[in-house]
Amino acid sequence: MPEFVRSADGTQIAFERAGSGDPVIVIGGAFNTRSSPYPLVTLLAEHFTVFTYDRRGKGDSPETHPYAVEREIEDLAALVAVAGGAAGVYGHSSGAILAIEAAAAGAHVTRLAVYEPPYTADPEHPAPADDLGLQAALDAGDPATAATLFLRITGMDDAAVGFITSAPFWPGLVHLAPTLPHELALTADGVPPVGRLAAITAPTLALAGGRSPAWAARAAEAVASSVADGSVLTVPGQDHDVDQTVLAPLLAEFFLGR
Structure with a gap:
């Protein structure tokens, strides 16, 4: 406990x-x-x-x-x-x-x-931060899409994203998706x-x-x-x-x- x-x-x-x-x-x-x-x-x-x-x-x-x-x-x-x-x-x-x-x-x-x-x-190649629509997905009540977008923000390729989203632990990650904007705020x-x-x-x-x-x-x-x-x-x-x-x-x- x-x-x-x-x-x-x-x-x-x-x-x-x-x-x-x-x-x-x-x-x-x-x-x-x-x-x-x-x-x-x-x-x-x-x-x-x-x-x-x-x-x-x-x-x-x-x-x-x-x-x-x-x-x-x-x-x-x-x-x-x-x-x-x-x-x-x-x-x-x-x-x-x-x-x-x-x-x-x-x-x-x-x-x-x-x-x-x-x-x-x-x-050498600066680029503005982009959440790829993660917050919009959360606002729309779609945490699975938000979690998937976060994986892509981290640089994961299609194969890695596909593996994670089909894994048994994926629902647990989706449950935590509302906190992903916290991570983006820290990273700035x-x-x-x-x-x-x-x-x-x-x-x-x-x-x-x-x-x-x-x-x-x-x-x-x-x-x-x-x-x-x-x-x-x-x-x-x-x-x-x-x-x-x-x-x-x-x-x-x-x-x-x-």
């Missing part, structure tokens, strides 16, 4: 904790709930007290309108308070951007690890916010998969070079859907300060 913490606007945020030791908060990206980052949580719980939570609008955490990135930063700050007032934070994909924004806004993050924050803008124009990144003083590890598109390595480099104490780690053989059993020991070493 989840525990709950009240965020600054009154929204009840559902979370779970596992293990013992220094606190580490794990933040998922699109289509993720607090149950998604397994076996990562189990492996990290051998060393840390690991917190996972349902971002607002997902799982057991209700949506509160209007949405704003600032409300999600407050949610994370509330969880940091539950963890003891300071915590290590790991974020994946748009969850990585949330972790970055929270750290830049002054959340008490002791160490920050991010895997492929989707700063996908190509400085896909340009790394260098000015805000400069405010982050916590040791920061930016990871990218060795098999990922060029934007992933570019994003990791931008994060690491913009914060006060940053480093980059390429994870060989991995892409955006990183193998959590490969990732876990790398994060453990970082959060242990080794």
